[in-house]
Amino acid sequence: MLTCALLLIVAVALDAVLGDPAYGLHPVRLIGRTIQRLEPPLRKVPVPEFWKGALLVLLVLALWEGLSILLYEILSPFPLRLLFTLFIVYSCFALRDLTRHILPVISALEGNRIPEAREQLQKIVGRDTTVLNRPGIIRAAIETAAEGFVDGFLAPIFWYALFAIIGGSLSIAPCLSGLTGILGYRVINTLDSMIGYKNERYLLFGRFAAKLDDVVNFIPARLSILFLFLSAWLLGKDAGNGLESTVKYHAHAASPNAGYPESFVAGAFHIRLGGPVQYPFGKVDKPWIGDGALEPTPDIVREVTRLITLSGYLAAVSLALSSWVTPIVTKKNF
Numbered sequence: 356m357l358t359c360a361l362l363l364i365v366a367v368a369l370d371a372v373l374g375d376p377a378y379g380l381h382p383v384r385l386i387g388r389t390i391q392r393l394e395p396p397l398r399k400v401p402v403p404e405f406w407k408g409a410l411l412v413l414l415v416l417a418l419w420e421g422l423s424i425l426l427y428e429i430l431s432p433f434p435l436r437l438l439f440t441l442f443i444v445y446s447c448f449a450l451r452d453l454t455r456h457i458l459p460v461i462s463a464l465e466g467n468r469i470p471e472a473r474e475q476l477q478k479i480v481g482r483d484t485t486v487l488n489r490p491g492i493i494r495a496a497i498e499t500a501a502e503g504f505v506d507g508f509l510a511p512i513f514w515y516a517l518f519a520i521i522g523g524s525l526s527i528a529p530c531l532s533g534l535t536g537i538l539g540y541r542v543i544n545t546l547d548s549m550i551g552y553k554n555e556r557y558l559l560f561g562r563f564a565a566k567l568d569d570v571v572n573f574i575p576a577r578l579s580i581l582f583l584f585l586s587a588w589l590l591g592k593d594a595g596n597g598l599e600s601t602v603k604y605h606a607h608a609a610s611p612n613a614g615y616p617e618s619f620v621a622g623a624f625h626i627r628l629g630g631p632v633q634y635p636f637g638k639v640d641k642p643w644i645g646d647g648a649l650e651p652t653p654d655i656v657r658e659v660t661r662l663i664t665l666s667g668y669l670a671a672v673s674l675a676l677s678s679w680v681t682p683i684v685t686k687k688n689f
Contacts, residue, residue, distance in 0.1 A: 359519045359530045360679035362437065363512060366445040367671040375449035382446045382538075386545045389415055394550070404559035412546055412564050419542050420535055427531050440534050447541040448511040450667040453503045454660035460496050464489065464653040482632050493651040494628050497659050501616040501628075504663045506544055506568075509582070509670050510575035514540040516674035520681045533678070543567050569611055576612035580619055582666040582673070587623045590662060597623035600645050607642040614644065620662070621645025624655050 378384075390411070397411050423443065430436045456479050463472035472492050473484040480495055487495060515537035522532025543564070550557050551565035580601055587594035600622020601615060607629060608614030621628045625647030631640050649655075 357679050358437070359523070359533050360675040362441055362444060362530060363515060363533075363671060363675045363678065366441055366448075367450065367512075367668070369441075369445050370449065370451050374451040374455060375446075382443060383541060383545060386415070386419060386542055387549060389418065390546060390549050398560075405562055408550060408557075408560040409563035411550070411560075412543070412567060415546060416539060416542050420539060423534055423538050424531065427534065437530070440530050443534050444515060444537055447515075447537045448508045450508045450664065453507045454500065454664055457496050457500055457656060457660055460492065461653045461656050464492065464656075490651055491630075493653065493656055494626075494630070495632075496656050497620060497626075497651065498613075498617055498628050500656075500659050500663050501620045502610075502613045504583075504616055504666060505576050505579050505612065506572055508667050509579050510544070510572050511537045511540050512671060512674050513575045513578065514571065516678040519678040523678070524681070529678070540571055543571050572612040576615045579616045579666070579670075582670045583616060583619045583623070583662065585669055586662050586665040587619075589665065590658075592623045592658070592662065593625065594623060596625065597621075603646075604644045607644045609639075609641065618644050620659055621647060623662070624651075624659065625649045626651045626655060 375381075393411055393414060397407050397414070400407055400410065402410075426439060427436055430439050459475040460472050460479075463469070463475055469489060469492070472489075473487060476487070476492055476495055477484040480499055482495060484492065484495070515533040518536025519529045519533030521527075523529035546564040547561075547568035550561035551568060552558075552561055580598070584594045584598060587597055597619040601619045604618035604621065605614040608617055617628050621644050625645075626649050627643050627645045627647055629641045629644040631638060
């Protein structure tokens, strides 16, 4: 179990140094291509749309989990298995890029280059940035960072640690168990990002993927408040108001999970997030999150990225320690 814990720390260190490189054979890109290839034939299966989408989810999960287990078993020498597991874990989250992709938006805003800021923001959000004013751009950047902390980093390493703990407690190859946990999460999250839309094409077909994504993010979204609180306190932000804001506004987001980190950030920085948003399919009148009186600024966006980064490192250390210690304690007690 110590090996699995160290493996997670090394993967996070690699991400801190290298980020998430973009290349054609990146596992997440390959998962995306698998989804694209399987969707057309599954659309022709003579069952209701919902079940076609559910079949796609189960098939992609089975293919990628099966392939990862097969490769793990084939790579029988320990160093090769370790490197393979490290590669998959490292490929399934992105903490450095989560904040790095926001920096060009901040830079453009600081130079008052609003069209450029919209262009840079469009690369990381799904809403129509062409209609956003300066405050709207800033709010969108902050919301993206807060929500991305959960599904881009915390949730993947949470499922890695949880599956490693279960595997270690049951004496079932803990590192392989952790690998299947983090890869399974990334498959589900990728499916949601590709077919989990509420439009005519995917409303029914993508519903299973969207609901399953809500399920696997349920615990990490709520767990995120612990690490955000600790980080806000360490950075001298208003952690207490962040908690109050979470209690009051977490349900104001459309997602059952995104409202937790977003409402905490809003409270910790005394700003408001949410509000009306323009998407490609039309305008959505979202409720406001937070009741702060401060106008969001590029400096606040920069501070939020620092908060997210520190929260990520605290989460990684905590979950790595948990994956090491918990199975040992369990075996001693039982």
